[in-house]
Amino acid sequence: MADADKKYDEYPIGGMITEKGSARRYKTGDWRSRRPEMDKEKCIDCLFCWVFCPDSSVIVENEKMKGFRYSHCKGCGICATECPKKAITMKEEGA
Amino acid sequence: MERPIAMNGDQAIAYAWKQIDPDVVAAYPITPQTIIVEAFSDYVADGHVNTEYVCAESEHSALSLCIGASAAGARTATATASAGLAYMWEMLYIASSMRLPIVMAVANRALSGPINIHCDHDDSMGGRDSGWIQIYGENAQEAYDNTLMAFRIAEHMDVRLPAMTCLDGFITSHSLENMSLLPDDVVKKYVGEFKSIRPLLDVRNPTSYGPFDAPEFYFEHKYGQIKAMENVFPVMREVQKEFAQISGRSYDLVEPYRVDDADYVAMAAGSTAGTLRAVVDELRAEGKKVGSLKLRLFRPFPVKEIAKVLEGKKAVAVMDRAISIGAAGPSFPEVRSAMFDVAQKPKIVDYVYGLGGRDVGVDDVKVVFSQLMKGESKAINYLGVRQ
Numbered sequence: 001m002a003d004a005d006k007k008y009d010e011y012p013i014g015g016m017i018t019e020k021g022s023a024r025r026y027k028t029g030d031w032r033s034r035r036p037e038m039d040k041e042k043c044i045d046c047l048f049c050w051v052f053c054p055d056s057s058v059i060v061e062n063e064k065m066k067g068f069r070y071s072h073c074k075g076c077g078i079c080a081t082e083c084p085k086k087a088i089t090m091k092e093e094g095a
Numbered sequence: 096m097e098r099p100i101a102m103n104g105d106q107a108i109a110y111a112w113k114q115i116d117p118d119v120v121a122a123y124p125i126t127p128q129t130i131i132v133e134a135f136s137d138y139v140a141d142g143h144v145n146t147e148y149v150c151a152e153s154e155h156s157a158l159s160l161c162i163g164a165s166a167a168g169a170r171t172a173t174a175t176a177s178a179g180l181a182y183m184w185e186m187l188y189i190a191s192s193m194r195l196p197i198v199m200a201v202a203n204r205a206l207s208g209p210i211n212i213h214c215d216h217d218d219s220m221g222g223r224d225s226g227w228i229q230i231y232g233e234n235a236q237e238a239y240d241n242t243l244m245a246f247r248i249a250e251h252m253d254v255r256l257p258a259m260t261c262l263d264g265f266i267t268s269h270s271l272e273n274m275s276l277l278p279d280d281v282v283k284k285y286v287g288e289f290k291s292i293r294p295l296l297d298v299r300n301p302t303s304y305g306p307f308d309a310p311e312f313y314f315e316h317k318y319g320q321i322k323a324m325e326n327v328f329p330v331m332r333e334v335q336k337e338f339a340q341i342s343g344r345s346y347d348l349v350e351p352y353r354v355d356d357a358d359y360v361a362m363a364a365g366s367t368a369g370t371l372r373a374v375v376d377e378l379r380a381e382g383k384k385v386g387s388l389k390l391r392l393f394r395p396f397p398v399k400e401i402a403k404v405l406e407g408k409k410a411v412a413v414m415d416r417a418i419s420i421g422a423a424g425p426s427f428p429e430v431r432s433a434m435f436d437v438a439q440k441p442k443i444v445d446y447v448y449g450l451g452g453r454d455v456g457v458d459d460v461k462v463v464f465s466q467l468m469k470g471e472s473k474a475i476n477y478l479g480v481r482q
Contacts, residue, residue: 004311008318013255014194015316017303067362 028055032075034090036068042087049079049088096314102259102274104232105130107239108200108260109175112146113138114282115246117198118169121149121160125179126212127264128202129194132174134218141334154179158186158197158412165195166304168294170246173197176264180218184225191226193305194292196249197257199227200242203365203416204258205451206265208462213452214264215367216417220393226320228258228327229394231364235272237261240344247284247334253326255292263366265452281341322429324395331392350389353379357386359467360405360441363414364426365389365456367448371414374460385464390426391449398433405430407439410467414478416449423447423475442470455479 003011012018041086045065057073059066079087102110108131112120120139121133128368131361132150138149147164151157154175165171173258176184188198205211206218221227230245232238241260249258263266293302308316331348337344352372361371370387378385388404390397405411411434415424422428427445434440446463448453459479466472 006315008315008322010317011312011315013292013319013323014192014304015306015308015312016193016293017306018300020301022303 001018027071028074029071032070032073033093034064034075034077035070035093036073036075036077036079036088037091038065038067039087039089042083044087046084048084052078052082054078100274100276102235103130103269103271104235104238104262105202105269106134106148107235107274108242108262109138110276111242112172112240112284113143114279115170115172115243117151117172118142119147119164120165120172120173121151121157121171122153122173122175122178123154123157125154125176126175126176126420127204127214127268128200130268130359131202144355144472147334149208154321155186158190158199159182161197162186162190162193162195165197165428166294167195167296168291170250170289171195171197172199174202176202177206177212177218178221180291180390181206184335186223186471187225187227187257188224192440194255194323195257196246196255196331198242198249199257199259200238201259201261202264202268203261211451214266214416215450215452216261216415216425217450219259219261220417222259223394223425224381226256227325227394228256228324228392229261230392232267233366233368233389234267235262235270236274236344237346237454238267239274239276239316239374240338240342240346241307242455243282243286244331244334244338244346244460247337248327248331250289251326251330251334252290254323254330256320256323256327266366270388275342275344277342280365285337285341288476311317327392327395328397346391347400348392349400349404350391352387352389354386354388354404354408356410358384359411359464360386360388361412361414361446361460361463361467362388362390362406362426362430363391363416365416365418367414367460370455370457370460374457374464377457378461378464381412383464383468385468393426396433400411401433402437405434406437407442408441410442410444410472412446412463412467412472413445414448414463415444418447418450427475444472445475446472446478447475453479
């Protein structure tokens, strides 16, 4: 884990975080046991997945669904459930 | 110039708060603390203070409000007792781990049941592991003085921990005493301006308080609390020294009385410390070599100071107005542990006393000294219980 190499008195007291947007550096992707995969043939870029994703892990460029940010995706599967075109499927990690 | 005035312990604390004028007070009334928040609410209503005063719907909410306010950058105080303190429990740990210097008065009251509103130390002693500084006052004067000093100690940059100022419920909280109060300007100068570390309201420097702490960091943050608590010793000495300069009243972490040539010593925290001194004087008049020790500071536990006083004595009675059922009174094992590494170990016994407000007077304390001197004490004794 990032920064887990300092002595106790080198951190801000009380566990406070004094930096903006530091959650971006906290990689939660390794919590995942299933990964979402997208079939771009079926995708209509409705961006439901982007709206529902609780971890902002759906990559959107120019209003088009471009894939997943696997460094943060925890594999909850909400995107696959909400996709109206069944374009997202959950695959076992390591399978 | 000081002006003499009669106050009870609760009023004395409310008056100290009035002089300090904290930014936020959030509290919920509970006997025997109620007079503190009641008297303080008068000061608020009458415009004597600028405090944002919140009457919370519970103690859990009261301390939560204090935590939020303190993190936002406010000097914050509250008060509670007994079941109210128990209801604050999880927030006690949040306050200390977030390193927020909240000052809380605890009017010590038995923690039911059977339900009881009178004095013992079971409530605050149960909170001994929560990371709060604990200072026990003997009388209303100390309740006032300790409140003024507690803000200085808690807010010191080497400490930044919350502090409980404890006073004996009813015995101290509701008994009128002749008080020496300091003038407002002297108090204001002594306590000083509140300094905040990364206040939440500083929008230019956004800060997250109380985030999830993973195993890679949690131990280091706990160690930070441990080291901060160790810093209380020198900080409290310095704060007490400065207090003596403005008030003429000197305090120490532990206060020995006639112990220098004593063979037998009894020790206690809170109002019983005064009874001990009265008994010591009586027994000294009879030629008995006895002394007493007042425990003012329980967290951090002043191991070295206690060991220095008690080393070489024949026997010591540790008086605990609390009980860890299945073990002993809470100070007893700590005092014994403090004496384990000294060369000349006294015999050390425990006297659990005064639970649920059972009055312990001069005659009761004489029983303690008598048994101690005759070697009749058991390891753990329950003073005055019908058994």
